[in-house]
Amino acid sequence: MSTDREAEFRRLLRWFPHTWRAKWEDVALGSLLDDAEQRQLARLSRVEAWSLRAHGLVERVAAAVRPLTITALTVAALGATTYLLLLQVPWLVWLGSVCAAFVAPLLIAAVAAGLGYRGGLLTVRGTVGSLLIGAVALAFGYLAGRSWSVGFDEANAGRAQSSFAAAFVPLALSGVAAGAAALLPLALGILTSVRARSARVPLAVLIASTSSVAIGAALVMPTSAALAAAALVVVTFRRTAAPATGLAERGAPAAAPGLRWGRRRRTALTGITAAAGTVSVLFALTGSAWPGYHGDGTQAMNLGLAAASLSAIPLAVVLGNLLHTKPRYRSSLASATMLGALLSMATAQGMGAGSTLQITFLLCAGALAGLTAALLALPLFPYQRAARIALVVGITVATFTTVGLPAAVVAPFAAPVCAIVMLLIGARRNGAKDLAPGAVSA
Amino acid sequence: MTETVFWVLTALADGRRHGYAILQAATRLSGGAVELRVTTLYATLERLQKQELVAPLEDVIVEGRARRYFELTADGRAALESETARLESRASVARAVLGATGRPSPVVRVGIAG
Numbered sequence: 001m002s003t004d005r006e007a008e009f010r011r012l013l014r015w016f017p018h019t020w021r022a023k024w025e026d027v028a029l030g031s032l033l034d035d036a037e038q039r040q041l042a043r044l045s046r047v048e049a050w051s052l053r054a055h056g057l058v059e060r061v062a063a064a065v066r067p068l069t070i071t072a073l074t075v076a077a078l079g080a081t082t083y084l085l086l087l088q089v090p091w092l093v094w095l096g097s098v099c100a101a102f103v104a105p106l107l108i109a110a111v112a113a114g115l116g117y118r119g120g121l122l123t124v125r126g127t128v129g130s131l132l133i134g135a136v137a138l139a140f141g142y143l144a145g146r147s148w149s150v151g152f153d154e155a156n157a158g159r160a161q162s163s164f165a166a167a168f169v170p171l172a173l174s175g176v177a178a179g180a181a182a183l184l185p186l187a188l189g190i191l192t193s194v195r196a197r198s199a200r201v202p203l204a205v206l207i208a209s210t211s212s213v214a215i216g217a218a219l220v221m222p223t224s225a226a227l228a229a230a231a232l233v234v235v236t237f238r239r240t241a242a243p244a245t246g247l248a249e250r251g252a253p254a255a256a257p258g259l260r261w262g263r264r265r266r267t268a269l270t271g272i273t274a275a276a277g278t279v280s281v282l283f284a285l286t287g288s289a290w291p292g293y294h295g296d297g298t299q300a301m302n303l304g305l306a307a308a309s310l311s312a313i314p315l316a317v318v319l320g321n322l323l324h325t326k327p328r329y330r331s332s333l334a335s336a337t338m339l340g341a342l343l344s345m346a347t348a349q350g351m352g353a354g355s356t357l358q359i360t361f362l363l364c365a366g367a368l369a370g371l372t373a374a375l376l377a378l379p380l381f382p383y384q385r386a387a388r389i390a391l392v393v394g395i396t397v398a399t400f401t402t403v404g405l406p407a408a409v410v411a412p413f414a415a416p417v418c419a420i421v422m423l424l425i426g427a428r429r430n431g432a433k434d435l436a437p438g439a440v441s442a
Numbered sequence: 443m444t445e446t447v448f449w450v451l452t453a454l455a456d457g458r459r460h461g462y463a464i465l466q467a468a469t470r471l472s473g474g475a476v477e478l479r480v481t482t483l484y485a486t487l488e489r490l491q492k493q494e495l496v497a498p499l500e501d502v503i504v505e506g507r508a509r510r511y512f513e514l515t516a517d518g519r520a521a522l523e524s525e526t527a528r529l530e531s532r533a534s535v536a537r538a539v540l541g542a543t544g545r546p547s548p549v550v551r552v553g554i555a556g
Contacts, residue, residue, distance in 0.1 A: 024484050027461055030507035031480045034462040055481040120444060120489055124482070192444055 005036055005043065012049060015056025017063040055124045058117055061131075065114040101142040105219060109134045109182075116186050126185030134182035137212070140175030141219055147171055172216070179212030180205070187211075191428070207421060214417045218410050266318050267426060270419045273315035277416030280308035284412075302352045308412030309346035315419050316342055323376075334375035341368035345408050366405035370396040373407075443525045446486050449476045451495065451514065451522040458499055460509035461487070487512060495521055 009032045013025050036044070044052070113130050116122040122130065151165030187204035283290065284304020288297040295303070320335025348361035374395035399407075443451075446468075453459060453467035464487075465478050478486075490496040495518035499511040514522070 024488070026508035027501065027510040028480060028484050030509055031462040031465065031483070033507055035465070035480055051479065052481060055479075055485070059485075118489075120447070124485075 006033060008043060009033065012044075012052045013056070015053045017060045019063055020059050051124070054128045058124050058127045061110055061114040061127070062118045065111055065118065098142065101145055101219065102138050105138050106135055109138070116189065121189035122185055126189065130182045130185050133178055137175050137178035137182050140171055140178055141216060144168055144171035144175050145220075176209075176212050176216055179215060180209040183208035183211050203424060207424070210417050210420065214414055217413055263426070266321070267423065269314035269318045270422050270426070273311050274416050274419035274423055276311035277308050277412070277419060280304050280311050281413055281416060284308060298353050302349045305412050306346045306349035308415065309342045309349060312342050312412055312415035313339060315415050315422075334372055337368045337372040337375060341365045341372060341408050342411065344368060345412065362405060362408070365408035367396070367400045369405070369408040369411070370400035373399045443521070445476060446478060446482065447490065448525060450483070450486050450490065451518055454496065454512060454514045455519070455522060458511045458513040460502070460511050462509070464512065490518070
């Protein structure tokens, strides 16, 4: 009986990655046998066996989250997508669009889930659930995109609207709902410290829903996946390499804590972005239907995005202040270029569609977004001055030519969501501080 | 600090234990509120080991089964003490507020945050 059980457990433990088994297999097997003996189990139930398998798969995903693996996957997915789209062969273009709208985002979601699991934000059940529901959400998103495209073609050709084209709204709403459900475990993981269930669950639903809408909107941009992938590569690099090399703190210049603003000022500025940004984005999306406004949808979009870009400036200033007090980010250059990008975007949108200067300012915003990314990534690389300058130039050009412009375009949409999340996190931390006897507010 | 981490650290607070003993202690100390799965336990221990809050000791074979003993590091003990102090300060504030209302105090469930 015990030998059968042991063989069964060993078979199940093969679902775990090799590195995990080398380290834990024997002791985990001993504990599983002890546990089975204690509970007088002849064999594991089907649910428990699948739980072990799921755990093994999640460990495999987490083990694959390495900078080189992620970089290679990203380059392969995006390269294949671009290649397929450029070939102009209809079925290959279709395959490319599936890669761009479904495969690449799913890979990115898997990496993000792996990072969440490794960081303790997601449980095994949460990781598996997020990935499965996330795949459904992306499928709905892809179908919604196709439905919109088919509807557009039909309208252009003067044909009657097909039932698939008419299904755009339910498909998009289903995608957003499934996306929110997929993000919910992560949001709950982030809000672990909010103990009151009555506060934690609604907050998590709010964060998951707004993030789902933001991700859905970002996926409309073909290069958003590249932007997200690049961000994950940086996060993965920092999580994996920094502790090993001591890059995070060793040899870093001292922080400048005295320059850090107080809580009230940070909250007020972030609140301005949250409120004004939300109104601006709402106007950009629905302004043409607002009573008293006489412009068309495009003008409303331009005006709304210009206002949203300007609304993002207080948040950029707060981020600049926070960065300035970090040991490795003493320079204010990154926040200056971030502000420049937002001002350029506001100017471009303010000029409106059709202005000859609009594209110049848009490109300028993209280039400044690229430079911001380069300056933010620079502290990861402990090289000499010449190599660092070459890196800044290289990352700026690479970011500008791939994701710089989409990043600058998405920023006005993303800023209010970021501001709301920052306000919620700030309120939670301050709530915890205020409860402590003798707490002094910053 | 998550509930799982809190109970794993607490289970190790009075000395070294092997994996399955940690699991049993966590269930006992939490009054049955926490029932860890074996795989969750080892995932948690691996993370705590990386954070240098827990250190592995020797592997011992008992009746043909491998057992790895773990103990709290100084950082692990400090983290648990700091979390405990935080929970106590919250509880004392809650008790004071409840006492000030003059109503009979209901049982206060204290959670873990991090």
